Amino acid sequence: MVNVFIDGILLHVKRGSTVMQACTQASKEIPHFCYHDRLSIAGNCRMCLVEVEGMPKPVASCHWPVAEGMRVRTDSPTTINARKGTMELLLINHPLDCPICDQGGECALQDQSVAYGGDRSAYHEFKRAVDDKDIGSKIKTVMTRCIHCTRCIRFATEIAGVEEMGATGRGENMQVGTYVEQAIQSELSGNMIDLCPVGALTSKPYAYTARPWELVRTTSIDILDAIGTPITVDNRHGQVLRTQPQENNAINEEWMTDAARFSYDALHTNRLTSPMVKRGGELQTCSWPEAFTYAKTGMEKPTAAILGSMASAEDAFAFKSFMENNLKGAAFDCRPAGSQLDNFYTFNTPLIEFENVDAVLLVGCNPRLEAPLLNVRLRRAALKRRIPVAVLGAEVDLTYPYQHLGTTPDELESLGRSKFADTLKSAQKPAIIIAASVLTRPDGAAILNAVEKFAKKSGVVKDGWNGLNILPSTCGRITALDMAARGGDGKSSTNAILKAFNSGKTQTLIVYGEDTITAEDVDATRNTQHATLIYIGTHLTPLAQLADVILPAAAWSEKPGLYANVEGRVQQTHAAVPPPLNAKEDWKIFRALSEEMGSALPFNTLAQLRDAIARQHPAYNPQSWNRITPRMGVITKTDAAVSARPFAPVVTHYYLRNEYLRQSPTMHKCQTEAGSADLGNTPASPPPATRNKPATRKAA
Template sequence: QDQAMAYGIGGSRYSENKRAVEDKYIGPLIKTIMTRCIHCTRCVRYMTEIAGVEELGLISRGEDAEITTYLEKGIMSEMSANVVDLCPVGALTHRPWAHNARPWELKKTESIDVMDAVGSNIRVDTRGAEVMRILPRNNDAVNEEWISDKTRHVVDGLKTQRLDQPYIRQDGRLVPASWDEALGIVAEKLKAAAPNRIGAIAGGLAGAEEMFALGELMASLGVASIDCRAPHEALRPAAGRASYLFNTTIEGIDAADAILIIGANPRTEAPVLNSRIRRRWRQGGLEVALVGVDQPLTYGVTYIGAGAQSLADIASGAHPFAKVLADAKRPMVIVGAGAYRRPDGAAIMALAAQIAEMARAGSDADAAIFNVLHTDAARVAGLDLGLVPGDNGLDTAAMIAAAGAGKLDLLYLMGVDDIDTGALGDTFVVYQGTHGDRGAHRADVILPGAAYTEKSATYVNTEGRSQFALRAVFPPGDAKEDWTILRALSQRVGKTLAYDTLAQLRARMYKAAPQLARLDHAEATPGAAEAEALAALRSRGGEADQRPFAVAIEDFYLSNAIARASAVMAELSALRVAAERGRSQSAAE
């Protein structure tokens, strides 16, 4: 080496042809630098085996081999961007993230995803006051090492259309105001209104802390009309916690041998959970059936029907799948929002409970069978905290109707953007939230809050697992953490809440709902507890409507205010619509 260094040639020209591959377009999320590719086919295996979308493959042989979608179209999968984490050489990188920052410049914060109710563990990377990217954290009991594309690339939605100062409506227009002005107006309205003419609704992205504070504030004012549920959701804490949890647990899917899906599309409502079902299906010995909208899933499904009559056939034993459930050792019944989020939701839940009881007859003695698949990250925590109407109180649907009929003087919306705000009539609306979305457009007073990356909060996933999300950055401008807004408002109305710090709030919250203190803990519901919940659900009964079940999420990429503010999500939504239109035209031809 010394001789080569002293007397050798310092440089040489590479005389052979170098291999170069043209970069491919495979969608707006994945940037390709295909000359780096070593043809390990990790990405191909992931798309085929995990995501269940066989749109990426290897063509040609030898030095001409290339990874491609062949027609160079965007990959239509809700979990496609995970291939970037798998690529060992950087041939696949994040297109929206490219050239924005260096990894060593970033501060890394552990957090929890709120784009669905699975509670995927994530890492939020920030530079200064800006969220730069979101990556998965491994948790084998929840999301393993995967996250959905929406979870990963909704980041730009945290930076646009943000509410960064209070607003009040004057002469029909929203104008900037100080916190003192805005809180003063809301306090005066609350003090002037009778308790039975006030309503409060918590949205799907709220943390447990602010929901607890909202519940305590309304209780101190004597307000019984408070709800954390979407309109017509047939979920009741009084029926027991097992009546609204994913009782089998997410890990429990790995042992299932029969699954009945009712009114749900796991592929769009919980993509990571859907990948678990696919993995179990690929192993063999699993039969899956669907009642509801016939949509493409990533595993073999027996389609039974569209509505309640199909459930009645299974419950009575008339349908062949009833025997499949009865003979299974580890059956699962998964009920989605498309089934329980309707006026006859109680009757649908009663039928689902009857089917679960039938399936229990041949199952393992203590196996949990009944599972509710939520779509909103806040729902389970809200139900655990009892954020439902009190005596003579109105639920969400009734509050909207009462507001439209002039029977409510004030409606407090905490992060609520997915109701019909045009039906609220002349009711005074207070909106506490993060984005200039539907709720803010209708509001008379806007109180700017913090997004999930901007506060320390507790979220409880669909299986009842309580998890902490840590603050990565501070809210923009004059926006505040949500519980502090409610604490300040309580002081203005003369009903000061009994805590000054987040630690004090949590101590009080844990006394009200001890299960929230058991962090990162979820276990299959014991058979006896589930049996009690099923009996309570059956007792409600009622007449089921024969209308087909609807989809709970119309557009996976635009399902909440943060996603609707994201340009990347808008592009993905447009691609999805174009692809569906193309499939429809092909089918027609």
């Protein structure tokens, strides 16, 4: 510790701290543009100048280290004049775009020019103009506004691991952009919008839609992957216009994926707004009572159900309760087709603990596309702490170096004799991450057993530490498994349910928000006089067009809901806007259906429903929210052998990987820009051409 005086106040500051950090500790505000505590120090803007006793001129506090007995003045005339001069230089070439700039009202340059700048300028020359850069469908550029803070460059290079942003030229001729004019190929590029202190980089989909003071802000979480990133949802007049990250060091730090940031236009596209039934081969709107009557008629025949990946705890619990109370013995499942997930489906290692993990093995896993914010932590560990990382699976670009151990699961047999096994044994906190998609393989259970055996032998699982982790696809999958939303005759796998329906053994199928099965998975040639397809969801998908009854549900931004993330941490979404027109919250649909079936579920309000959930699942008790609750899953044993079939790429179309994203025009543009870099075996759906359609539609 060293003793430092900040404006005459004595502070004890950690040795190696910067003057800015010492000033922050003293609650002194230091203006700055280029400095960011999660990026390297550049010292470009010079706005953070302070006077240090004994120094011939003001110093940049963002990178100047403290020293014993140092005396710093943050409000002296010298400091004030230095800041005014710096602000004048920054404004020399900055255009007067504030009335039309999307950053207006939340712009650091606006705020600091008022607080620290002068009221006149000595500059009378022409301003410089810079051509705007086309860097894709996500980020709008007005490069004349750029003040060369280089935050975007440092983020792309240091955090995202995509070295596509840079600076060319020097002095007045310096320009920031991509070296080659092309769309930035990063799943995290939208964070540059938040980092830009001026209006040089703004959201292209949000451009010219609203001012910050017009927006109503609601806290929520991102449910498109398993991390559960805290976010805010901004709306005006009942329409979602923007989503942004909240800071939470334990989960997302302060970043957000591009899929979560830019896909909100799916909330306004191709929505189901009223119940529909099929008459004469065409879907037509009807009242809720009429739709329930049709649904009841179908459910009087042998029925099964499939639950999708975005249901909240309330929805999954109501779904399960409805199936068990009203359709006793009917098969239902919440797992994707082929999945053998049982009772081990979360991380045993908290996300923040990856700051201390010292060796990582990835099995059939691509965290860059499955959980980009987890990949940020792994990248930092691999580059800054130089921990060894190995991959058993498809060879992909993770943005950091790793050892590739092979592409087939039978390599697990020899892995115990490899050098990397010795690396794991010598590590204090080793970790293994297995993609949940591995368990959709026929030999998935065998692979999991082999990995568990290897983990115990190599010290990944030991007293006081459990580094064996499964990475599911979404928070909704974890939450549905928490609710035990599967049951029936003991053979209620999604594949078995589809097979029974297509063969005629099951005559009614309820598809609730499922996005991994397609219209091709359901036999469209079945005898519609004897088979009924009931679809409960938010969008008119190709599968929904095959349905005989459609019940429109609320999207994630239109209802309160509890979700567990990959750590087992329960968080909640809040309703930012109401559901469109006649759509209802999901649990209310099941409550009404149960009454139609003659055995009403025992809850009428959200509070009653949450009480019922908390009684059966203590992790969902309000006192346990936002806390990590280990699931302590046990791996089911099997004598089956692993195969030599290679691991397939986990994510083949990052921007179109579920039905919600496939309804977003922006996501389709992003996937087109990604091109062959992100193409796989699954053909992408055509982009939705229109917004909400008229009521009557033809069946597919």
